[in-house]
Amino acid sequence: MSPKPPYQLQADCENCFGLCCVALPYAKSADFPINKDGGIPCRNLQADYRCKIHQNLREKGFKGCTVYECFGAGQKVSQVTYAGNDWRENPDTAKEMFEVFPIMQQLHEMLGYLHEALKREETQPIYKELQAALEQTAALTELNPESIISLNVPAHRAIVNELLKRTSELVRKDAVRKENTKRGSDYIGAKLKGADLKGASLRGALLIAADLRNADMRLADMIGADLRDADLSGADLRGSIFLTQVQVNSARGDRKTKLPEGLRSPAHWT
Structure with missing residues (x-):
């Protein structure tokens, strides 16, 4: 059984600067009623970084928001990478923060899958490899913004994905x-x-x-x-x-x- 991770893998919006509502773009579709470019705050984002229609997203046509998960990347970028310095008060770092966020989201998603793999009894034969990959991925999330932006995420994902495939085979083999x-x-x-x-x-x-x-x-x-x-x-x-x-x-x-x-x-x- 893997230990409790020293990082959060679920969104904690109370400690995030509304990054998914700003950094990410969306297109008018069945999931969104309007177009929005990346780096532009959603019209529903309030000054306190909360969504003013959070309780009625589906009814208002923002179904896409209800099926998004940052895996804890939002609060990691907000409170750790940028030490609580938000993009409104520090506009010079806003563009960089919006670049870091989706990369951090991918890293945290990988952490989530690796953590799940480590909890499965079937993965004992590859436990050490999974643990090493998890520790390496966790270390990447602690890098400074410039280093995170320069990461070769596809290359790292390929390594993790191979372990996840092996996990899948072990879980499903019988x-x-x-x-x-x-x-x-x-x-x-x-x-x-x-x-x-x-x-x-x-x-x-x-x-x-x-x-x-x-x-x-x-x-x-x-x-x-x-x-x-x-x-x-x-x-x-x-x-x-x-x-x-x-x-x-x-x-x-x-x-x-x-x-x-x-x-x-x-x-x-x-």
Whole structure:
């Protein structure tokens, strides 16, 4: 069992300078009602860095905000990298801070996956490698802004991803079945009600608006799977690996949906 990490892997908006609401761009779509460029504050961001429509984001057309997670990068950049010096009071560092934030988000996302991998009993054969990768990634988050911006994130992600693939294989090895390893990755709108997807690799799968009601998805690898508007009503995802709260928030479900430990049913589920 891995120790409790010395960093936060969930957003703490109370200690963030609203970075996701400023640094990131978004386009008018089903997820957002307007366009916004990166580096421009969202029109809903208040002077205290809180969202004035936080309780009504979906109703106001900002569904995309409800399915975003910085994995704790917001408060790390705000309170550690920049030592509590916000971008409004220090406009000279604003552009740099907005560049650092998405890089930190990627590093924290990797930390989250590595931490989850270390908690699985099945990963004992590669525990030391996972621990080393986690410590190396954590060290990168402590660098100064200039060093963070110059990081070769794709190269580091490739190293981490190889370990995550090995983790997936160890977790799923006793559940993998031929019929669910040969399928393609495009399941947009697929009719998979009651499907046996136990131990399936759904890495990066497009499951947008898929019917997954009552599907058996235990021990499935869910890393990067797009679950937007997928119907998980009654589905069993217990023991699935690399499923995030963001993915759950983007899907539909009900009180019969079974989620892995640590994840919660979103308020919009029936």
